[in-house]
Amino acid sequence: MADTVQRWAGAQSAAAPTRRSGIGKFMHQRSTIAFMMCLPLILIISCLVIYPAFYSIWLSMLNKAQTKFIGLGNYRFLLSRDVFWMVVQQSAIFAISAVFFKALIGLITAHLINNLPVKGQRKWRGMLLVPWVIPLALSSLGWWWLFDPTHSAFNYILQSFGFDEIPWLSDPYWARFSVILVNVWYGAPFFLIMYLAALKSVPEQLYEAASIDGASAWQKFVHITLPMMRNIMAITILFSLIVTFANFDVVQIMTAGGPRNMTHVFATYSFLLGIRSGDLPLGAATSLFMLPILAISAVFILRGVRKRGREIG
Amino acid sequence: MSTAAVSVPSTRAQTKRSSLRRSRRWALIASYVFLIMFAIFFLIPPYYMVVTAFKTDAEVAHMATNPWIIADGATLDQFKILLTQTDFLIYFKNTAIVTVAVVCITMVVSVLAAFALGRMKFWGSGLLATGIFLTYLVPDTLLFIPLFQIVKAVGLLNSYWGMILVYPTLTVPFCTWIMIGYFQSIPKELDEAALIDGAGHMQMLTKIFIPVALPGIIAATIFAFTVSWAAFVYPMAFLYSSDQQVLTVGTVTSLIRADVYKWGMLMAGALLAAAPPLIIYAFLMDYYIAGLTAGATKG
Numbered sequence: 001m002a003d004t005v006q007r008w009a010g011a012q013s014a015a016a017p018t019r020r021s022g023i024g025k026f027m028h029q030r031s032t033i034a035f036m037m038c039l040p041l042i043l044i045i046s047c048l049v050i051y052p053a054f055y056s057i058w059l060s061m062l063n064k065a066q067t068k069f070i071g072l073g074n075y076r077f078l079l080s081r082d083v084f085w086m087v088v089q090q091s092a093i094f095a096i097s098a099v100f101f102k103a104l105i106g107l108i109t110a111h112l113i114n115n116l117p118v119k120g121q122r123k124w125r126g127m128l129l130v131p132w133v134i135p136l137a138l139s140s141l142g143w144w145w146l147f148d149p150t151h152s153a154f155n156y157i158l159q160s161f162g163f164d165e166i167p168w169l170s171d172p173y174w175a176r177f178s179v180i181l182v183n184v185w186y187g188a189p190f191f192l193i194m195y196l197a198a199l200k201s202v203p204e205q206l207y208e209a210a211s212i213d214g215a216s217a218w219q220k221f222v223h224i225t226l227p228m229m230r231n232i233m234a235i236t237i238l239f240s241l242i243v244t245f246a247n248f249d250v251v252q253i254m255t256a257g258g259p260r261n262m263t264h265v266f267a268t269y270s271f272l273l274g275i276r277s278g279d280l281p282l283g284a285a286t287s288l289f290m291l292p293i294l295a296i297s298a299v300f301i302l303r304g305v306r307k308r309g310r311e312i313g
Numbered sequence: 314m315s316t317a318a319v320s321v322p323s324t325r326a327q328t329k330r331s332s333l334r335r336s337r338r339w340a341l342i343a344s345y346v347f348l349i350m351f352a353i354f355f356l357i358p359p360y361y362m363v364v365t366a367f368k369t370d371a372e373v374a375h376m377a378t379n380p381w382i383i384a385d386g387a388t389l390d391q392f393k394i395l396l397t398q399t400d401f402l403i404y405f406k407n408t409a410i411v412t413v414a415v416v417c418i419t420m421v422v423s424v425l426a427a428f429a430l431g432r433m434k435f436w437g438s439g440l441l442a443t444g445i446f447l448t449y450l451v452p453d454t455l456l457f458i459p460l461f462q463i464v465k466a467v468g469l470l471n472s473y474w475g476m477i478l479v480y481p482t483l484t485v486p487f488c489t490w491i492m493i494g495y496f497q498s499i500p501k502e503l504d505e506a507a508l509i510d511g512a513g514h515m516q517m518l519t520k521i522f523i524p525v526a527l528p529g530i531i532a533a534t535i536f537a538f539t540v541s542w543a544a545f546v547y548p549m550a551f552l553y554s555s556d557q558q559v560l561t562v563g564t565v566t567s568l569i570r571a572d573v574y575k576w577g578m579l580m581a582g583a584l585l586a587a588a589p590p591l592i593i594y595a596f597l598m599d600y601y602i603a604g605l606t607a608g609a610t611k612g
Contacts, residue, residue, distance in 0.1 A: 031436060033429075038441065048460070049451055050448070059462065108351075116348075137543065138564060138586050139358055139583075145580065151376055151576070249546075266454070275549075
């Protein structure tokens with residue numbers, strides 16, 4: 001017995017140095033291997049995201065033929081144009097109102113679904129997420145057809161109730177309303193899913209304890225649900241703000257910026273200038289105006305995600 | 314005496330409980346009523362698209378009947394015209410090629426990188442992970458103009474191969490980000506056990522991490538698929554001839570000919586184009602939702 005133990009120990013001590021050096025070599029190689037595994041990703045991101053982002057800044061300082069450096073000339077030109085200021089205004093209205101209503105509808109529907117018996121929740125969630133699943137370009141086409149001036153299905157309903165027809169896409173203000181409506185329709189399900197996931201992560205005991213203390217439903221919402229969901233709500237809202245602010249599909253398909261340039265957002269206006277009119281530098285300058293707002297949102301999102309990571313981990 | 318004293322509070326509790334149950338039932342009914350209203354709002358466009366796609370051209374054009382129902386009988390003519398007289402099938406083929414290629418590239422690149430960043434801490438790995446998250450927040454509408462120049466310089470302007478080059482900017486950052494989360498959630502003991510058994514890094518990845526993180530991989534694959542299927546800005550800016558076009562842009566631009574909008578055919582096209590993501594969603598809803606929420610809940 002003692003003999004076998006002795007032999008085993010001896011074998012182990014003999015093996016130990018080789019294994020340690022093996023681990024040493026392993027540790028040495030480890031970071032190299034890890035770096036090699038990241039290399040395709042680093043290449044894609046640096047060649048197709050970081051380089052274009054900086055190239056865009058350079059491009060925006062050239063003249064239309066890209067032969068001469070004109071400094072801030074394109075920016076100065078844009079800032080002196082009324083249409084550009086309308087784009088700024090419309091982008092802000094579009095993003096803020098669309099995100100507000102998406103968040104509101106998402107919050108309401110998430111609570112409604114959470115009220116249901118667990119068995120039925122899946123079905124409702126599945127049904128209400130459909131707008132998010134259809135590619136936005138194609139559903140925008142469907143909405144365009146719903147708003148079509150001569151065949152509008154909405155106007156049919158309005159007329160049958162004795163109301164006047166609404167010029168959904170030909171009146172500038174109604175057109176602004178319509179593109180925001182479509183964006184809310186598309187984005188609200190995303191909020192619904194995020195909020196529902198957050199609601200599920202609130203511990204049931206908190207609500208039970210509040211019920212024993214005699215808290216009303218509203219008090220429970222304000223003092224338990226909102227504080228517990230605050231972080232994920234902030235992340236979702238900021239993320240949606242970026243996506244909505246940079247949105248292209250809805251406006252391009254439904255109005256292409258018209259009537260009278262009233263529905264242009266940064267993305268469609270830079271597409272018009274850069275691709276349609278062939279003035280790439282001016283288009284680049286237009287789209288770069290999105291950068292400050294995106295950067296600020298990104299910083300706050302990152303902070304929120306980090307904080308959440310710490311809370312969970 | 315004693316029984317009376319006991320019975321009084323118990324009946325009070327009973328009435329309170331039944332009123333509670335009644336108010337709960339009313340809350341449930343109200344929830345259903347409001348949910349039905351929201352469901353109608355959310356499902357109006359897809360419903361109307363389906364209705365239009367099965368109508369005859371005459372019914373769509375004459376507006377004599379209620380537009381919300383099919384009055385003159387359903388027909389498959391719109392689909393027939395779409396598939397035989399237009400370039401729809403070419404768009405479908407192009408989109409399928411681009412999407413499959415982009416999904417493969419995305420998954421290989423992001424699984425490798427996420428494994429390295431999530432499990433093998435190395436110099437600068439934290440910084441790189443943060444950087445990936447930040448690039449995910451850079452929208453395509455900011456990049457399409459400089460990318461136009463790059464795609465042109467590479468000689469892939471007006472070619473769907475150019476899409477395979479640029480779509481990974483939409484998919485890779487997010488897929489890597491959620492895969493890092495999935496890989497990090499796997500217990501440390503697993504790779505220690507694998508190391509003791511003498512597994513190399515690649516073996517560890519293929520034999521342990523990919524099978525264990527399969528739900529995450531499915532979620533990321535679905536994300537990459539839906540994003541590249543629905544991409545609109547890049548093909549709108551980089552593709553202009555019909556034989557290279559993809560579904561989203563092809564349907565909303567090329568199918569509209571002259572001033573005559575053939576709405577029945579357009580809606581049939583939109584429905585067929587939206588079908589693959591919808592089918593995947595119908596069968597893999599839980600993975601789809603896991604992928605959506607993973608970005609913020611796993612950090």
